[in-house]
Amino acid sequence: MADAKPPKPSLFRYVHNTDASNCFPFMTENPIEAAHYFARGFHDAADNLIVGMRVGHGFPDYAAPPIVFLYRHAAELYLKSVIWNGDEILAFLQKPLSGGKATATSSHSLTKLIPYAEFVVKAFGLKWNEAERGQFDDSTAFIRELDAADPNSYSFRYPVDTQGKASQHTTFGFNLFVFAEQISKALEGWWNLGLDVESVREYHMLG
Numbered sequence: 744m745a746d747a748k749p750p751k752p753s754l755f756r757y758v759h760n761t762d763a764s765n766c767f768p769f770m771t772e773n774p775i776e777a778a779h780y781f782a783r784g785f786h787d788a789a790d791n792l793i794v795g796m797r798v799g800h801g802f803p804d805y806a807a808p809p810i811v812f813l814y815r816h817a818a819e820l821y822l823k824s825v826i827w828n829g830d831e832i833l834a835f836l837q838k839p840l841s842g843g844k845a846t847a848t849s850s851h852s853l854t855k856l857i858p859y860a861e862f863v864v865k866a867f868g869l870k871w872n873e874a875e876r877g878q879f880d881d882s883t884a885f886i887r888e889l890d891a892a893d894p895n896s897y898s899f900r901y902p903v904d905t906q907g908k909a910s911q912h913t914t915f916g917f918n919l920f921v922f923a924e925q926i927s928k929a930l931e932g933w934w935n936l937g938l939d940v941e942s943v944r945e946y947h948m949l950g
Contacts, residue, residue, distance in 0.1 A: 775827045776944075779937040782820030786930050789813035793923045807919050808899040814926050815853075815893055818886050821933035822856040823847045828940045829863030835948055838866065853890035857883050860933075869939045876932035885929045 757765055768784070771777045789810050796802045826847045830840045843859025850856070861883070864871075871879040893899055898910040 775824075775831060776941070778820055778824035778827060779934075779941070782817045782824055782930075782937070783934060785813045785820065786817035786927070786934065789817065789923065790927055793920065793927075797920065802919075810919065810923065811889075811893070812896070812899040814923070814930065815889055815896060815899065817930055818853055818889060818926070818933070819851060819856070819896065821930060821937060822853065822860045822886075824937050825860040825863050825933070825940055826856065828937070828944060829860075829866065832940070832944050832947060833863070833866060841866075851896040852894060853886050854894075857886065863940065864936060867940065867943050869936055871932055872935060876928060876935070879932070882929035882932050885926055889926060 768781070769777065792806075792810050792813070796806070826841055826843045830844060833840050841859040841862040843856065843862070846852070846855050846859065863869075871882075873879070876882065892911075897904055902910055904910055
């Protein structure tokens with residue numbers, strides 16, 4: 744009897760284990776509802792990298808761009824989650840929508856997404872936790888500043904843009920820990936707003 748061939752290597756496979764390392768990130772009947780938790784994943788990943796850096800003795804410059812990208816993508820997904828989920832609920836309630844569906848589907852612009860997300864927040868009368876997260880307007884100002892530095896989600900993923908030019912000037916620099924502290928605090932507020940939108944969904948559509 745010929746020896747059995749070893750299984751073909753695979754990156755994405757389920758393994759029986761006791762360390763709870765298997766994951767099913769797409770297990771949901773409505774993928775739009777998963778957007779908020781995708782955002783949380785990118786947010787947590789960035790926070791965890793910062794925690795690790797703080798206990799070390801400095802870090803290489805090349806470690807910063809992935810962290811900025813993770814926070815930026817978290818911001819984009821938080822905003823899109825509020826828009827997508829909010830509009831689904833508003834449609835169910837037969838109320839005016841944010842009008843941001845096309846932008847939220849096709850654009851990476853945080854600045855363009857903010858007004859539509861704000862529409863949803865106001866439509867449901869959601870409250871911002873100012874005591875813990877600072878001013879709401881500060882959160883959107885930080886997100887707009889991040890968008891200005893990276894308007895198409897390229898600048899911290901690639902050293903060159905789509906035209907082959909440098910993504911940032913050689914003198915562009917910043918304090919990574921200050922950046923992370925401010926943007927993470929703002930994003931925590933948007934995480935909470937997204938949870939509030941979920942609560943509205945449960946009350947009106949699942950209750």
